[in-house]
Amino acid sequence: xxxxxxxxxxxWGQRDSKASDxxxxxxxxxxxxxxxxxxxxxxxxxxxxxIALREQRKTKMQGDPLxxxxxxxxxxxxxxxxxxxxxxxRERLAWFWFNHFTVSLRQGGTRAVIGAYMREAxxxxxxxxxxxxxxAVMRHPAMLMYLDNTSSIGPTSPAxxxxxxxxxxxxxxxxxxxxxxxxxxxxxxxxxxxxxAVLTGWSIDMKAEQPGFVFREKAHEPGEKTVMGQTFxxxxxxxIQALHFLGTHPATYRHIATQMVGHFIxxxxxxxxxxxxxxxxxxxxxxxxxxxxxxxxxxxxxxSGSKFRSPMDYATAVMRALSLGGEPSQPDDPHSPPHQLYxxxxxxxxxxxxxxxxxxxxDTAADWSAPADMLARxxxxxxxxxHVRAGDPMEIAHIxxxxxxxxxxxxxxxxAGSRQDALALLFSSPEFQRR
Amino acid sequence: MMIHRRTALLGLAASWxxxxxxxxxxxxxxxxxxxxxxxxILRGALDGLSAVTPYGDAxxxxxRRDLVLPEPGQEGGLLDLGGxxxxxxxxxxxxxxxxxxxxxxxxxxxxxxxxxxxxxAQDYLESGADDRLSSGxxxxxxxxxxxxxxxxDGYGLAxxxxxxxxxxxxxxxxxxxxxxxxxxxxxxxxxxxALNASDPITGPAFRNGLKARGFSDxxxxxxxxxxxxxxxxxxxxxxxxxxxxGQMLATSHGPRIAALEIGGWDTHAAQLGRLGxxxxxxxxxxxxxxxxxxxxxxxxxxxxxxxFGRTVRMNGTGGTDHGTGTVTFxxxxxxxxxxxxxxxxxxxxxxxFENRDLAPTTxxxxxxxxxxxxxxxxxxxxxxxxxxxxxxxPLKGLIVSA
Numbered sequence: 001x002x003x004x005x006x007x008x009x010x011x012w013g014q015r016d017s018k019a020s021d022x023x024x025x026x027x028x029x030x031x032x033x034x035x036x037x038x039x040x041x042x043x044x045x046x047x048x049x050x051i052a053l054r055e056q057r058k059t060k061m062q063g064d065p066l067x068x069x070x071x072x073x074x075x076x077x078x079x080x081x082x083x084x085x086x087x088x089x090r091e092r093l094a095w096f097w098f099n100h101f102t103v104s105l106r107q108g109g110t111r112a113v114i115g116a117y118m119r120e121a122x123x124x125x126x127x128x129x130x131x132x133x134x135x136a137v138m139r140h141p142a143m144l145m146y147l148d149n150t151s152s153i154g155p156t157s158p159a160x161x162x163x164x165x166x167x168x169x170x171x172x173x174x175x176x177x178x179x180x181x182x183x184x185x186x187x188x189x190x191x192x193x194x195x196x197a198v199l200t201g202w203s204i205d206m207k208a209e210q211p212g213f214v215f216r217e218k219a220h221e222p223g224e225k226t227v228m229g230q231t232f233x234x235x236x237x238x239x240i241q242a243l244h245f246l247g248t249h250p251a252t253y254r255h256i257a258t259q260m261v262g263h264f265i266x267x268x269x270x271x272x273x274x275x276x277x278x279x280x281x282x283x284x285x286x287x288x289x290x291x292x293x294x295x296x297x298x299x300x301x302x303x304s305g306s307k308f309r310s311p312m313d314y315a316t317a318v319m320r321a322l323s324l325g326g327e328p329s330q331p332d333d334p335h336s337p338p339h340q341l342y343x344x345x346x347x348x349x350x351x352x353x354x355x356x357x358x359x360x361x362x363d364t365a366a367d368w369s370a371p372a373d374m375l376a377r378x379x380x381x382x383x384x385x386x387h388v389r390a391g392d393p394m395e396i397a398h399i400x401x402x403x404x405x406x407x408x409x410x411x412x413x414x415x416a417g418s419r420q421d422a423l424a425l426l427f428s429s430p431e432f433q434r435r
Numbered sequence: 436m437m438i439h440r441r442t443a444l445l446g447l448a449a450s451w452x453x454x455x456x457x458x459x460x461x462x463x464x465x466x467x468x469x470x471x472x473x474x475x476i477l478r479g480a481l482d483g484l485s486a487v488t489p490y491g492d493a494x495x496x497x498x499r500r501d502l503v504l505p506e507p508g509q510e511g512g513l514l515d516l517g518g519x520x521x522x523x524x525x526x527x528x529x530x531x532x533x534x535x536x537x538x539x540x541x542x543x544x545x546x547x548x549x550x551x552x553x554x555x556a557q558d559y560l561e562s563g564a565d566d567r568l569s570s571g572x573x574x575x576x577x578x579x580x581x582x583x584x585x586x587x588d589g590y591g592l593a594x595x596x597x598x599x600x601x602x603x604x605x606x607x608x609x610x611x612x613x614x615x616x617x618x619x620x621x622x623x624x625x626x627x628x629a630l631n632a633s634d635p636i637t638g639p640a641f642r643n644g645l646k647a648r649g650f651s652d653x654x655x656x657x658x659x660x661x662x663x664x665x666x667x668x669x670x671x672x673x674x675x676x677x678x679x680x681g682q683m684l685a686t687s688h689g690p691r692i693a694a695l696e697i698g699g700w701d702t703h704a705a706q707l708g709r710l711g712x713x714x715x716x717x718x719x720x721x722x723x724x725x726x727x728x729x730x731x732x733x734x735x736x737x738x739x740x741x742x743f744g745r746t747v748r749m750n751g752t753g754g755t756d757h758g759t760g761t762v763t764f765x766x767x768x769x770x771x772x773x774x775x776x777x778x779x780x781x782x783x784x785x786x787x788f789e790n791r792d793l794a795p796t797t798x799x800x801x802x803x804x805x806x807x808x809x810x811x812x813x814x815x816x817x818x819x820x821x822x823x824x825x826x827x828x829p830l831k832g833l834i835v836s837a
Contacts, residue, residue, distance in 0.1 A: 308636065369636045371644030378627060378641075379618040389600065390567060392554060412630055417479025417701035419554045421623055428627040428641075430634035 003027075004402025008435040009307065010264065010295070011088025013317025014400050025296045031087040032127045032289045038081045038091070042073040042331060046120060046141050049112035050204070050211035067112040072331040074115025075352065079338035082316055083325025093126045093292055094118070095312075096263050100256070101137045101179060102360035105353050108146040114353050117142035130256065130286035131247025134179065138171070138243055139213045141204045147171035147358065154200040154221025167221075172196035174358045175246070181228070185251035191228050197221040198232055198242045253281035257291070259363075264295050266306050267364040273298045305404055305434035308365030311348035311373070313435060315341055318381050318427050321400040322388055340384075348376050369433075381427035385420045393422035404431045467687045470734050470769065470810050473680060473724060474573060474693070475717065476599060477741035478557060479700035483761030483793060484747065485710055486526070487540045487775065491519035494782035499749040502707055516540070520775050525714040528722040532766050536773035539765040539833065541802055543777050545743060545795030547825060551757040553701070556742035561600035563800060563822045570604025572800075572821050576807050577692060578606040579817040592683060592690035602694050622699065673697050677720035681727025684735070692811075695720070700741060704752035721766055733768035736810050736834070740799060746791050747782060760793035763802055769810055771835045798827065805830035 052066035125133035152168035172195040201220030215236040232238040257277035261269035329336030416422035505512035513521025532538035563572025699713035744761025780794040788794040807813040
């Protein structure tokens with residue numbers, strides 16, 4: 001029975017009653033050993049998104065007519081998968097890594113490719129090596145657009161001398177600070193500038209038949225560069241080497257271990273837990289499958305409810321508890337479960353793929369438990385509960401929370417005069433706010 | 436008042452809710468002279484013995500002395516209904532209608548099921564069957580009744596956030612919802628605050644959040660006296676819904692059947708103080724229906740029903756628990772009222788159902804079937820479709836003969 005809490009901790013909220021009795025580690029490893037079972041409907045690839053964007057720009061179309069349907073299809077299919085997935089741990093890891101490597105709609109005009117970014121750069125590497133995910137992210141059009149690398153030009157490159165344009169350090173800085181070694185590693189401004197020079201020329205060819213990543217020799221800063229004491233050659237390969245160096249750096253392992261423990265175990269990760277995950281990463285050459293499974297070994301793993309649900313967690317858990325989602329729906333149907341979920345993320349304070357800054361959404365209770373946020377959750381859940389047409393609320397509660405369901409909550413639900421009120425009480429209970 | 440069309444937004448299967456009350460509708464062949472039918476679901480189980488108190492039954496006070504109001508004529512006493520029964524004093528409008536021969540309470544009714552679970556029983560009540568069906572009896576009646584007409588909003592109309600099961604099904608049902616206000620009522624918020632009280636994060640968050648919305652601390656901490664009692668209502672949602680329903684039913688080509696609902700009946704504790712508010716709401720709602728229906732009130736039947744009754748004996752917290760038999764109300768210009776219907780089963784322990792509940796003597800489906808057949812002219816051979824399962828014999832004499 002301890003299992004339900006683990007399913008909530010490592011997944012997206014228990015859906016239906018088919019929880020298995022497998023030991024935790026086995027349940028987790030099964031999901032990571034089997035291939036990603038997600039199926040995405042009606043979506044293409046990032047070149048399709050870039051073509052749509054190119055056509056819109058070329059003919060100065062108003063109102064995003066080509067990009068909008070691409071975006072809607074991505075939202076529909078990805079959120080529907082979130083609602084129905086039988087690999088909730090894998091799914092949580094995918095969204096965790098997306099947030100680690102945040103791309104946001106707030107900047108860079110990424111709407112045409114942000115969905116493809118998740119599917120192309122993040123998901124394939126969730127059980128692979130961290131440095132491979134890092135490379136895929138840094139070459140993806142969505143990241144290059146979001147953090148301005150397309151406009152970063154080596155000052156002494158042919159293009160730089162001609163245009164008098166220069167470096168844009170944005171991507172290089174965030175890569176060091178947020179994605180890899182973190183400030184704890186002690187890099188300096190010189191390292192940032194130097195790494196930005198390494199990444200010059202990493203851009204997007206919008207004119208190609210299949211638009212996408214291109215290395216622009218003419219915009220690349222000539223010469224060797226030194227980043228954190230390591231020297232990298234001129235050219236595209238210099239960037240690949242630098243990313244491998246950063247992606248396998250001990251400071252990076254420590255940083256991402258801290259992020260993982262913070263996301264899965266506690267708002268205040270303990271040094272032992274961080275050290276354990278970091279050592280697994282180091283010993284396995286950054287194998288994310290191994291590191292993810294090692295989370296099950298941590299001391300506090302079985303202490304239920306120590307993580308507060310973010311709005312995205314919360315809304316997903318409510319809809320999964322109500323067994324919503326999984327029916328075929330039109331991408332533009334505003335009443336389909338994935339679109340209701342999309343609307344819920346926004347109204348509860350965490351609009352999809354719209355993090356305010358490159359450091360992504362917060363992972364701590366303090367940022368998600370303001371009074372207005374809690375009432376917004378209750379009001380939304382109450383409205384969702386109105387649509388529930390069958391099923392015993394108490395059964396839903398037991399399936400959703402298992403032994404974490406408090407007698408006090410059961411009593412309140414038992415005395416509720418309607419199914420809607422009973423479910424609103426369940427979804428407003430303190431135990432439902434946690435995973 | 437603002438009425439927002441939600442037909443386009445929610446599809447045809449939706450309805451109208453404010454707080455815990457909500458409303459749904461359905462339509463008819465003719466014109467202004469069509470019969471009108473309004474069903475009000477009282478969700479949470481109304482204590483029939485408090486709404487229509489058999490003060491003439493000598494056993495009543497032995498079971499629930501502290502829950503019984505003074506006899507008619509005394510201060511705060513019951514409103515007399517002919518010498519044996521008395522109406523709860525919050526039901527002033529219903530009492531007036533009774534005097535005009537337009538209100539008929541029927542006592543000791545129950546559905547055909549014997550579940551004491553709100554959720555199951557409400558599903559059975561609305562399904563009109565002893566199983567949980569995916570359509571409601573009122574929708575199936577609409578399918579039979581609407582015939583050839585093609586009204587813009589259908590014969591039936593649901594008003595509220597969702598269509599109640601009662602009106603769900605294959606027949607087209609229209610829907611309306613007012614703007615905003617779609618959140619739980621104060622009583623439910625109070626319970627949520629209590630549920631979170633000891634939590635270091637969510638406890639203060641809920642308390643402060645509700646304070647910011649204008650709920651007082653006293654309301655939120657004192658669960659014994661829910662805020663509803665005695666306080667003037669800011670907006671009586673149910674009255675608003677009733678007015679809107681009446682207006683729509685009154686239009687010459689509007690819908691002809693509507694469904695509303697009110698919660699707040701689940702009086703497990705402190706019943707004496709709690710019941711006045713939902714009863715007064717119901718009373719005001721029926722008054723609003725009468726007013727907004729205007730001329731059409733003459734051709735109207737309102738049926739208020741609940742999923743089951745409550746225990747005859749008072750429990751340990753000044754309330755009553757889930758029971759069986761209860762009262763149902765018929766009101767309207769077409770109702771043959773001015774009397775109390777049903778067969779009184781008595782309150783001696785041996786007369787109680789399972790030695791705890793008012794024994795049911797009238798099948799609630801028979802009441803509904805009586806209205807459908809004699810008022811809406813539903814062909815009797817359609818009854819097995821509307822109420823599948825054990826045969827339903829429509830109750831006679833509920834409707835004034837034209």
